[in-house]
Amino acid sequence: MSAIAKLWNAIFFHRGNGWFDLPRTHQTEALPPHEGPFGPMKAKTASWLTRITYGGRHATPGFYVAVAIILTILTLVEVWLFTVTSLGALFVPLLLFLSVVKFVMVIGFFMHLRFDPKGFTYIFAAGMGLGVTVFLVLLTLFSKLSG
């Protein structure tokens, strides 16, 4: 069967499951243990990132304390930015960026999304994505188009 016919079958044929299959049942293989949310990234920076954020080990109390220290420093930076008066238009984006970094660190490390199966990340990311998009649209309606 040609590739096109195969694809056609996969999409239209009544029992054509292959293309749309979401694996993960009893029959399919188990998740690799402790795989992070970003999958097996091959690039060098990616593996470097993987090593410092997880490294394939169980996280230790030391790791959590390190995360907390970074979070504290980021919070201090935020408060320091608040006292700097010359930032102008940069102020809000900078603060938002820092809080996104803190947000991701907490859900990734404290809430174990970095270490848990990816399904949880998908669920939460779907909720976050929908919420952020919908409310950005709402804010746009109010700030730009209502006057």
Next chain:
Amino acid sequence: MRKKDLAQAHTASTAQAHPAAHEAPAHEDTSTGLNTRKLLMWTFLASDVMFFGSLIAAYLIYRNQSLVGPYPPEVLDIPITSISTFVLLMSSLSMVLALHYIKAGESRTGRLWILATAALGSVFLCFQVYEFNAFVHEGLTPRTNLFGTTFFTLTGFHGAHVTFGVAWLLAMAIVATPGRRERMGLLLGVGGFYTAAVGALAIFAGSIPPLDNAVGLVMFLAGSVIAIAGSYNLITADKAQKTPISSLDLEISGLYWHFVDIVWIVIFTVIYLISASDPLPVGAALHGG
């Protein structure tokens, strides 16, 4: 064999079969391989995103729309809130450490971290009570203007989430504490802690009607002594004694707790740091509080 078929019953039976194995299996016997109760919690959190998203959106839509003061830059106290933010951040750390030690089987340490989390959450709530009280004294109530309406609603619901989380953690700490002596210590510690906290609030807020500074000081001192005495029992508890809570229960309450923390990360940035830098409306001094 058949009782395995209810995934949930299965999870319970796994815990029964291996009371010593505190760590949840990496791959659950469910269709997705995800633990059923954790999946419920994550779905709930995704839903709660929409809840807080709506409240934050309402706050932002009404930002700079108040017709009368006090305006955010006039009342928001960044130094105090920075401290309470730090306290909540540390409570997340102690939560994750509690889970780590309970998973590792070091119940006594884990239990202390659970209590530390509840205590830090309570301190955060004290800051919030102090702040609300201060705002009312500066003339900002939920009825005053749009800022008051949206601010108290948003931070109030966050505080309600924290309160529920503290109650949940305390309940877990009580269940997690085996032994009569330890449990008595726990009750004394918690009771003393809250007495001291109310005393401290009375001193700093200076306006909780029946409690003047002297009563507040007495409450603070006596409460601290009782709390330390109670905690002594907990710290010296038998290290080897197993805790009767599953790490999964704690992990789920932990997810909730961290979520409340990340909501605060957003609130701290959006409401406090950004709003406190908003320019005062022209002529604000005429209306200002």
Next chain:
Amino acid sequence: MSSNTVAISIPRLIPRPTERHWGIWSWITTVDHKRIGTLYGVTAFLWFLVGGVEALVMRWQLAMPESEAITPEVYNQLFTMHGTTMVFLVIMPLGAAFFNWLIPLQLGARDVAFPRLNAFSYWTFLFGGILLNVSWLVGGAPDAGWFGYSPLTANAYSLGDGVTYWILGLQVLGVASLAAAFNFIVTIFNMRAPGMTMFKMPLFTWMTLVTSVLLVAAMPVITVALIELQFDRLFGMNFYNTAKGGDPILWQHMFWLFGHPEVYILILPAMGIVSEVLPTFSKKPLYGYPFVVFSGITIGFLGWFVWSHHMFTVGLGPAANTAFTISTMLIAVPTGVKIFNWLATIWKGHITLNTPMLFSLGFIAMFTIGGLSGVTHASPPTDAQQQDTYYIVAHFHYVLFGGAMFGIFSGIYYWWPKMTGHFLNERFGKVHFFLMLIGFNLTFAPMHWIGLDGMPRRVYTYAEGMGWDDANLAATAGAFLIALSVLIFMINVLYSRLKKEKAAADPWDARTLEWTIPSPPPEHNFDQIPVVKHRDDFWYKKHPELLHEEGHDTAKPLGVPHGAQADGHHSEGGYGAAAHAPAGHGGAGVHLPGLSYYPIIISIGLALAFGGLVSTIVLSAIGGAIMVWGLLGWAFEPATEPAPGAHH
């Protein structure tokens, strides 16, 4: 649990109810998804009668121009409560009745993931509905319309407690919907039978999943909107108070941000039902299954970005109106895809024209009309003409009655044999269908014309000689025809109950797993958990030659799937044997979740706590205390009692 019971005696606040197979206590303490489904269905049907009577009174008032059958105040309360009841107390819970009954059966599971949470959803729905309707008895029902536009809901314009009851009732109902939605999402993700991948799930299960996801995301939005309104009314806050700079348009945005996904929450379950009924009675697989699934998902996603088409006349500006016009027209595409897939499904099929099939066909026709009239008001200029006229009333009744209710009746006739073990009478059923079809069109088709002619909706009466008299009289006659058809349905239920025409396990030669087990299903559902190899697995178990005929390259000879025996709980005959297993045989070894008092206790506490906010705060305190007590009891009561002999 054994470790717990050894280390610490778990406090049981009240002793666990023991197994009882009859009587009211067995219903109060039940956690069985089938019984909860029945409770949902019966309760929602009773509300359907209430909402229907409200509609009849309104039609009676509108039958003649300048009629004064009821007062304008009562009329306002009637249209508010008719809308609220039909949306929140009828169509949503009727959908939930099917979710409860069918999802575990279609997945091949013994119950939902959280049986007690499921019971909690039902009781909360019941008490929420009661709280909402208590307002009739204590000084007037809500009267600001089912979408409660601000500032009509402000204290200054809505005297009395009606709107407060509306707010609090909807909050409680929201809790019920959320709890159910969480439960079904987790159940569908996690409790599928071995081999049932997501794209082997029945269509109804898929639509339940999409509906639940929509609920989970949409309910918090209306919760916040209602909280804001509640705080305005109860505590004098300023969310919608223009005197302090508040913006009533915010309410409209928040309401429709919830309200439009809500529309799909109402219609998607019916689409799922129809997608099960049509293939069964056409003896053909659903045409283009992945397309129907993805259309459902697309509808669920796009449904979030069309809300402002309810607000074209607000004056959001040309850019916003254009954007929402485009998204609204876009969402018609996946809906159209579904309609064509249904048509292709019955094309050249061996069609059986019985009552469920007739209702499904009626669904397609009526829903298409409603969908098309919906597309007409995607365009702002036309919408400006149609806004707040009877044209809108006609449109959404074609979608929600001709669509959702026809689909639900189709489901009732289709699954009745499975749920009760006997058929509904065919002759009564056909009379029911045709009367309802005629009555429905007689009621709502004329509204298109009078709406375009300018008759505003929600008017108490209208002047003579506007040219609206005949159409209104016809609509009233149609409404009473619908009522007659519903009466015939009830007679049918009673008649069939007396006659008891026994139904076999698989009376329709159907395709999905619920038909593999006896009718009605035993308490534990499946003697053996089925193993699924194909989509419509049961169909190909019955007709293996069709599998071969279709010549699919992944087709493998049927039999026991590979992993099945390794699991150790599948017999040689697959699940085919389960239907013939002696009664009680399988039940002995199955460990089911225990009965519980706590769901109803927490629900009572919740309803009291909310009810107290409008009456006396003491009631709230009592309700809160009951809730805390219930939560503690719930937490300390294991979902499933340890099997006797598991320890000690």
